[in-house]
Amino acid sequence: MSFLLSKNFFLSILSAVLLWIAFPGGGGLWPLVFVALIPLLFVINDSSLKNCLLAGLACGLLHYSLLLYWIVIVLGKYGGMPWFVSFQGLVLLSLYMSFYLIAFAVLSRVFLSALPVSLAIWLVPSLWVGIDWIRGLFLTGLPWMDVGYSLYESPFLIQIADLGGHHAVSFMIVLCNTLFFFLLVNQLTLRRVAVLIPGVLFLVAALYYSGQRYSEVKEMIAAHTExxxxxxxxxxxxxxxxxxxxxxxxxxxxxxxxxxxxxxxxxxxxxxxxxxxxxxxxxxxxxxxxxxxxxxxxxxxxxxxxxPWYEIVDRKARKIRFYxxxxxxxxxxxxxxxxxxxxxxxxGEYVPFKRFLPFLAPLVEAVGDFTPGxxxxxxxxxxxxxxxxxxxxxxxxxxxxxxxxxxxxxxxxxxxxxxxxxxxxxxxxxxxxxxxxxxxxxxxxxxxxxxxxxxxxxxxxxxxxxxxxxxxxxxxxxxxNTEKTFWVRIGYTFAPFCLGLAALGLLMAGVLAWKTERD
CATH class of the missing domain: 3.60.110.10 (Carbon-nitrogen hydrolase)
Known part of the structure; x- marks a missing residue:
């Protein structure tokens, strides 16, 4: 209860609201995404691991409830479920999505408390991207509206996606939030500002690349009109x-x-x-x-x-595949x-684990049972x-x-x-x-x-x-177009690299904590 009445709770809620306003459907004020995480970072920097968990939960529950409210329409109006059940579905989905934000909050606390700023500025956005990547894979994946997607109406800023996919854009956004946070949280000195310069240079380089690629691709489009x-x-x-x-x-x-x-x-x-x-x-x-x-x-x-399509696999056995x-x-x-x-x-199109969960048979009949191609x-x-x-x-x-x-x-x-x-x-x-x-x-x-x-x-x-x-x-x-971009050639490389970098940071923080305790 004390957390709900604290400044940290309201800062967590503020981040959720700012993120929602920045996203399409919530206002589309995309410039806010570059500062939306700062309130949450203040909470993470100044809280126990328990409060970081609560902050991630509060921010995640509100953000995803606002972002995914349409689940109630899908389940209630078209899925035939009672409205109170549909609302429960929204809460459960938002809670699931919040687990990833909780992981970000708790693990970022480790980076901010145990490692120098020169490392934390890279590890915080790497952690965000790595967790987003896992969310897009786990349980068949639900990568709905990662933070980078907020910039869909700003083509000039998103051209680095042909290098690292949309995760590269997300990295740029979270890095910007992290740099602003460190400028605000510390008393400004020349030395402290100097530590942030590599991050600023990275953003400048990313913007330069986006500008160059924007011009190059625009010329390519004009040259191929015939x-x-x-x-x-x-x-x-x-x-x-x-x-x-x-x-x-x-x-x-x-x-x-x-x-x-x-x-x-x-x-x-x-x-x-x-x-x-x-x-x-x-x-x-x-x-x-x-x-x-x-x-x-x-x-x-x-x-x-x-x-819809079907193929008869075995006419005698009445085995048919639907697509x-x-x-x-x-x-x-x-x-x-x-x-x-x-x-x-x-x-929606199939029921997972139906072989092992026979009681789900009625649900299979309700939603259909398609075969993947x-x-x-x-x-x-x-x-x-x-x-x-x-x-x-x-x-x-x-x-x-x-x-x-x-x-x-x-x-x-x-x-x-x-x-x-x-x-x-x-x-x-x-x-x-x-x-x-x-x-x-x-x-x-x-x-x-x-x-x-x-x-x-x-x-x-x-x-x-x-x-x-x-x-x-x-x-x-x-x-x-027949060009194959760097992203097409290498696929998912940037996001796993970020996850590996974050894991290395956690290992480093653990070693430093062990040495401190030993000494």
């Missing part, structure tokens, strides 16, 4: 409560074909992109496909669309390519080699990297964000997708059922976008 392709995007705006109605399947197909026909009235596109599960039926057994293929042939453009797929429909009446979603959503060859249409990210996959950087390694010269994101309602989740999802463009230097075409659909350049600039919950059709010139 090889650009034309891509169309359709946002059908089918309400989630209507989406899977058998009676409305024909109407849904008509909506998409009619909007596509209008979009192509002034000229064809190399292909047109429809959202995730735009076809609310299984194409292999649907009588609607004949008419759809006829439309594709008459339109002069291929169509890339999302649809969340993207299919490329050709004008010749054939499928020009398919991709099965690789990273499925736990408890794997990334192989891109979907090819003329000069386009498209790598596909379905829904939640756009938040996992390594999937975009794998597509580029497989030969993709552009990326396509098909999603159905109707589940989120008119919340901040769709803009957060878009913000994370922006970074996949910078990391891979690939244009991204995003088609979302109810928004936000967008065209994103290799610079991470959103050149065109839709609003939420409106029908929308857009056509854009898309740059194709």
């Amino acid at each position: 090889s650009n392709v034309t891509v169309g995007v359709i946002q059908g705006n089918i309400r989630q409560e209507q989406k899977w109605s058998v009676e409305l399947q024909k109407k849904t197909v008509f909506i998409y074909t009619d909007m596509t026909k209008s979009l192509l009235a002034d000229g064809p596109a190399d292909f047109v992109v429809w959202p995730e599960t735009a076809l609310p039926f299984y194409p292999p057994s649907s009588e609607l496909m004949a008419g759809l293929f006829a439309f594709v042939g008459a339109s002069g453009s291929s169509i890339l669309t999302g649809a 969340n797929s993207a299919i490329l429909l050709g004008g010749d009446g054939t499928y020009h390519g398919k991709y099965y979603k690789t990273h499925l959503v736990p408890f 794997k990334i192989e060859a891109p979907l090819v249409q003329n000069n386009i080699k498209a790598g596909v990210l379905i829904c939640f996959e756009s938040v996992f950087p390594d999937l975009g990297r794998q597509w580029v390694e497989a030969g993709a010269n552009m990326l396509v994101n098909l999603t159905n964000d109707a589940w989120y309602g008119k919340s901040s989740a769709p803009i957060q999802s878009l913000a994370m997708t922006v970074f996949r463009a910078v990391e891979t230097r690939r244009s991204i075409v995003r088609s979302a059922n109810t928004g936000i659909s967008a065209f994103i350049s290799p610079l991470g600039e959103i050149t065109s976008r839709s609003d939420l919950f409106v029908p929308w059709a857009g056509k854009g010139e898309v740059t194709l």
Whole structure:
């Protein structure tokens, strides 16, 4: 109770609020992210390990409750759960996410108390990045809105993502917070300021690199205009409560074909992109496909669309595999390519550990039981080699990297964000997708059922976008690129390096504590 009434509690809450205001959906005042952690660092610097734990918990619970409030909408409105259960789900998820912030607070206390400032300025941001990386991997990963994503509307500042992924941007942000903190916490002397100079020089170098790469990539885009392709995007705006109605399947197909026909009235596109599960039926057994293929042939453009899919593994044993797929429909009446979603959503598209937990069988029936696919060859249409990210996959950087390694010269994101309602989740999802463009230097075409659909350049600039919950059709010139960035070539290296550096710092702090006790 004493902590709840203390200054440290209010400082922890202040950091949570500042972070939320800096993030998309909370205000989008991104400059605040460079100072948002300072109140929490003051608490960490001046508290016991117990109070650091409580500070991390308080900051994490509030921050993630504000950031992820839309979970209540997903579970309550569309998941059919009672609202009080939905709120409990939000609290539990926020509590889980808070554990990572607790770890940051407690371990940062070790750095600030046991090691010199010259080391702490590097170890604190390294710890943050290392913990974020673990969060993106543990239990299939939930890397939703790492701190670097707050800068999605500032392409000039995020170009270092092609070196170390979005984690490099997060490192820069936390380093800036740490430097400001040390300037404020200590009485300024020439010697103390001098210790911070290497960190300042690192930030200057990062900004210089971002500026240089921004100019270089902009020139590359301008030089490749002759090889650009034309891509169309359709946002059908089918309400989630209507989406899977058998009676409305024909109407849904008509909506998409009619909007596509209008979009192509002034000229064809190399292909047109429809959202995730735009076809609310299984194409292999649907009588609607004949008419759809006829439309594709008459339109002069291929169509890339999302649809559920199945494959019969053993007809006698009635063994069937179901997939969340993207299919490329050709004008010749054939499928020009398919991709099965690789990273499925736990408890949304499959139930983990169902073999060992048979009592979860009813839940399997409720959410579906999809089989994961794997990334192989891109979907090819003329000069386009498209790598596909379905829904939640756009938040996992390594999937975009794998597509580029497989030969993709552009990326396509098909999603159905109707589940989120008119919340901040769709803009957060878009913000994370922006970074996949910078990391891979690939244009991204995003088609979302109810928004936000967008065209994103290799610079991470959103050149065109839709609003939420409106029908929308857009056509854009898309740059194709074959360059492989440093990030694509080396993958996850920077974040594990940061984690290793933080572990080394903890070991050093332990050795120093042992020597002090021994002496």
